[in-house]
Every structure is written in C-alpha cells, then in structure tokens.
Amino acid sequence: MSDEVQRALDAAHRAAVEYLTGLGDRAVAPDAPDTELPIDRVLPERPVDPATVVHDLAVEAEPGLVASSGPRYFGFVTGGSVPAAMAADWMATAWDQNTALWPMSPAAITAQNIAASWLLDLLGLPPNAGVGFVTGAQMANWTCLAAARHRVLADVGWDVEAHGLLGAPHVTVVVGSSRHSTIDRALRFLGFGDQTLRTVDSDEQGRMIPEALGAVLDDVDGPLIVCAQAGEVNTGAFDPFGPIVDAAHARGGWVHVDGAFGLWARACADRRHLAEGVDRADSWSVDGHKWLNVPYDTGYAITADPEAHAAAMTQLAPYLVSQDDARRDPMNWGPDASRRARGVPTYAAIRSLGRSGIDEMIDRCCRLARRFADRLGAVDDIEILNDVVLNQVLVRFVSTEDSDAYTWMVIDRVQRDGTCWAGGTTFRGKAAMRISVSNWATTEQDVDESVAAILRCRTP
Numbered sequence: 001m002s003d004e005v006q007r008a009l010d011a012a013h014r015a016a017v018e019y020l021t022g023l024g025d026r027a028v029a030p031d032a033p034d035t036e037l038p039i040d041r042v043l044p045e046r047p048v049d050p051a052t053v054v055h056d057l058a059v060e061a062e063p064g065l066v067a068s069s070g071p072r073y074f075g076f077v078t079g080g081s082v083p084a085a086m087a088a089d090w091m092a093t094a095w096d097q098n099t100a101l102w103p104m105s106p107a108a109i110t111a112q113n114i115a116a117s118w119l120l121d122l123l124g125l126p127p128n129a130g131v132g133f134v135t136g137a138q139m140a141n142w143t144c145l146a147a148a149r150h151r152v153l154a155d156v157g158w159d160v161e162a163h164g165l166l167g168a169p170h171v172t173v174v175v176g177s178s179r180h181s182t183i184d185r186a187l188r189f190l191g192f193g194d195q196t197l198r199t200v201d202s203d204e205q206g207r208m209i210p211e212a213l214g215a216v217l218d219d220v221d222g223p224l225i226v227c228a229q230a231g232e233v234n235t236g237a238f239d240p241f242g243p244i245v246d247a248a249h250a251r252g253g254w255v256h257v258d259g260a261f262g263l264w265a266r267a268c269a270d271r272r273h274l275a276e277g278v279d280r281a282d283s284w285s286v287d288g289h290k291w292l293n294v295p296y297d298t299g300y301a302i303t304a305d306p307e308a309h310a311a312a313m314t315q316l317a318p319y320l321v322s323q324d325d326a327r328r329d330p331m332n333w334g335p336d337a338s339r340r341a342r343g344v345p346t347y348a349a350i351r352s353l354g355r356s357g358i359d360e361m362i363d364r365c366c367r368l369a370r371r372f373a374d375r376l377g378a379v380d381d382i383e384i385l386n387d388v389v390l391n392q393v394l395v396r397f398v399s400t401e402d403s404d405a406y407t408w409m410v411i412d413r414v415q416r417d418g419t420c421w422a423g424g425t426t427f428r429g430k431a432a433m434r435i436s437v438s439n440w441a442t443t444e445q446d447v448d449e450s451v452a453a454i455l456r457c458r459t460p
C-alpha cells in the first residue's frame with residue numbers, strides 16, 4: 001500500500017476516533033451554527049496531499065458538526081451507528097465494491113443476502129419475501145409502491161412497465177391522514193398525483209380508523225392500493241393492521257406499510273403486539289439508519305410478492321446480464337444501478353447485537369421515552385400529548401398566555417442550550433416538542449440530564 005493511502009487513512013482514523021470519543025460530552029448543537037465554517041473554499045490549482053485534505057477537513061468542519069449520532073440527540077428519528085456497523089462501513093468503503101450485479105462482488109452480495117434473511121426473521125415477515133437494499137424509507141416506499149402498482153394493474157391485465165399509466169385502468173390509492181410525507185412523494189414519482197389520493201381519517205393518535213377506511217372502500221371498484229403505517233412520526237402509533245388488511249384484501253387490494261422506524265417493534269418481544277397482523281400486508285418499508293443504528297444510507301424495501309417486486313424493478317441491457325438468474329442481482333430489487341456495499345453494515349449490526357441485543361435496544365429506547373414522559377409529565381405546566389407506546393414523546397409547555405409561542409420558545413432555548421436536541425412539531429393544532437429516542441447509546445443518565453436541561457430552559 002502506498003504511503004499516501006496509509007497516511008490518509010491514519011488521518012481519518014485519528015479524527016474519527018477523536019470525534020467519537022468526545023461525542024457524548026460535546027454540545028449537541030453546533031458551536032458555529034450561523035457563521036461560515038472555516039472550510040477551505042479555494043479551488044486548488046494543484047494537488048493537495050491526501051492526509052492534509054482529510055486532516056484539514058476534520059479540523060475545519062468540527063465547529064459545524066451536529067452530534068446527531070450521539071446519545072442526547074432526540075430530533076426527528078435519527079439513531080446513531082453501533083460500532084460494528086460503523087467499522088464495517090469503513091471496510092465497505094475500503095473494498096469499494098459495486099453491488100449492482102452478482103459478479104461484481106459475490107462477497108458483499110452474500111453478506112447482504114444473509115442480512116436480508118436475518119431482517120425477515122427479526123421482523124417476523126414472510127421468509128421468501130423480496131428485499132431491496134435502498135437509500136432509506138423514502139426509496140423503500142417508492143420501490144414497494146412500484147411493486148404494488150405492477151401487481152394491481154397486472155391483476156386486471158395491464159402491463160404498466162410496458163404501457164405506462166396513460167390509458168391504464170384507474171388505480172385507487174388510499175392513504176391515512178397521518179401518513180408520512182414520503183408516501184405522497186413516492187406516489188407522485190409513480191404517477192399518482194397528490195390530489196388523486198383518497199384519504200382516510202385518523203384517530204387522535206394518528207391511527208387509521210377502520211370504519212372510515214370501510215366507508216372509503218365501499219365505493220371503490222378495481223385496482224386498489226392501501227398505504228398503512230407502523231410508527232406515526234409524531235406519536236409512534238400503529239395503524240390497526242388486521243382490519244385494514246382484511247378490508248383491502250377482500251377487494252383484491254395491496255397493503256403497503258410504511259414502517260420506517262416502527263416496524264422494529266416486531267423485533268422486541270414486549271412491543272411486538274403493537275404491530276399485530278402487519279405480517280399479512282403485501283409490502284413494508286423499513287430503515288436501517290434509524291432504529292437499527294446502521295450508518296446512512298440504509299433502508300429496506302420488502303415485498304411479499306417477489307414476482308411483482310422484480311417485475312417493477314428489473315433493468316435489462318445486454319451488457320448487464322450477469323448470469324442465468326437475474327434475481328441474484330441487487331440492482332433488480334431497487335432503483336439504483338451502481339451502489340456501495342449497503343448490506344455489509346447491516347450484516348455487521350445484526351451480527352454484533354444478536355437477536356437479544358436488538359430486542360434490548362428497542363425496548364430500552366421505549367423505556368427511556370417513558371422515562372421522559374413520566375419525568376416531564378409530572379411537572380405542573382407540562383403536558384404529554386400522546387400515548388407513549390413506543391419511542392416518541394410529544395411535550396407541550398403550557399402558559400397562561402400563549403402556549404404555542406411558549407412551547408416554541410422552550411424548544412428554541414433547549415436547542416441553543418446544547419445539552420440535548422429535540423425538534424418541534426404541530427400536533428392536532430398544538431405546538432409540541434417532539435422527542436424521539438432511537439440511539440443505541442442513550443442511557444437513563446442522558447435522559448435525566450436532558451430533562452434537567454429542558455426544565456431549566458422553561459424559566460425566563
């Protein structure tokens with residue numbers, strides 16, 4: 001190995017270890033959020049030594065880094081990276097395998113295939129399901145819904161890959177009113193415009209109301225896709241899958257479940273019941289980079305109909321035919337052609353945690369969310385707005401004047417304080433702080449310090 005490679009990797013290793021060592025102690029918000037970072041902006045006319053590039057970048061980027069992979073970041077649903085997954089991801093970079101086609105990397109694709117079967121086992125999904133490794137739940141939703149579009153149209157004799165949607169039989173797409181916005185975008189990419197969706201009302205936790213679904217389905221005829229959800233982004237609530245699947249299947253429909261983070265409840269004995277019946281759906285999107293604590297970009301598009309899945313995704317070109325069975329090529333299970341060895345960090349995360357470690361990680365995050373709700377909810381002028389069934393907590397700060405403005409002010413102060421970070425949301429018309437616990441490294445002490453910081457930020 002050339003000295004250049006060695007020195008560049010040493011610089012990266014040193015900087016990474018230093019960053020990770022300090023991750024639990026640094027302020028969660030960046031030191032320099034609003035100022036220009038001192039990252040060198042001059043396009044160099046001549047080459048710069050690789051180790052210098054890496055070292056300078058590490059130093060100059062430092063003040064603008066957000067400790068979002070650390071234990072007190074509760075914004076969005078983020079997660080960190082378990083050590084084995086992060087280290088394996090480095091290795092995947094060093095290997096630089098293209099995992100589009102089997103001959104390009106039998107090793108990385110084998111690891112990915114093993115990871116795929118482990119995922120199905122952990123999530124309690126059909127063992128022969130099709131699995132595409134994609135960049136995240138956005139593209140998993142898209143991939144699954146492309147498979148759905150294929151199937152429901154093929155069932156009425158229309159080949160959508162050949163003929164497109166112009167002139168196709170009408171497909172009714174039903175969504176819940178509390179769906180994630182990536183569902184709309186995925187559907188838009190597939191030719192189903194926002195205004196064409198049939199929306200079903202949700203209850204106060206954001207769960208689709210089965211009777212409301214029934215009423216919508218009563219006047220539906222022909223191809224049907226229903227989008228349900230495991231883990232509502234604000235509340236963490238689960239749609240009632242049993243009744244939804246029964247109603248949709250009775251009409252020959254396809255049920256897709258957006259389970260970006262919530263589907264991980266299936267890997268936890270004490271939470272599994274929350275997603276009762278979800279295994280009878282037709283497709284599922286789930287993230288690795290959120291709750292499994294795998295580095296970005298990792299999501300999984302899973303379908304119970306590998307035929308439809310492959311039909312929607314298969315890309316053919318004479319030079320791309322790798323061997324007799326194109327099904328072995330990851331390229332045919334998702335939208336990307338060339339891609340990094342995405343399966344490798346997932347393999348490493350699952351192997352290092354084991355079934356019990358994953359169960360424990362999911363359960364711990366839920367218990368820590370409960371701890372947040374109990375501690376904050378015990379304070380007089382604080383309300384917890386949701387049923388804390390999973391890892392999400394919605395906190396409202398009540399004032400005699402304007403509780404919305406007060407809540408946004410507390411959120412802003414908490415973010416500036418730097419002890420922890422939580423975002424804001426509007427839930428059922430009310431401003432709320434949104435706390436999501438999804439990091440493998442978060443402890444009770446992290447929660448207690450964060451609660452103390454939040455309480456401190458309330459007083460003017």
Ligand SMILES: *Cc1c(COP(=O)(O)O)cnc(C)c1O
Binds near residue numbers: 077135138233299
């Ligand atoms: C995060 C999220 C998504 C989008 O996932 P990405 O990984 O960001 O693409 C979709 N649905 C839900 C419920 C989510 O929480």
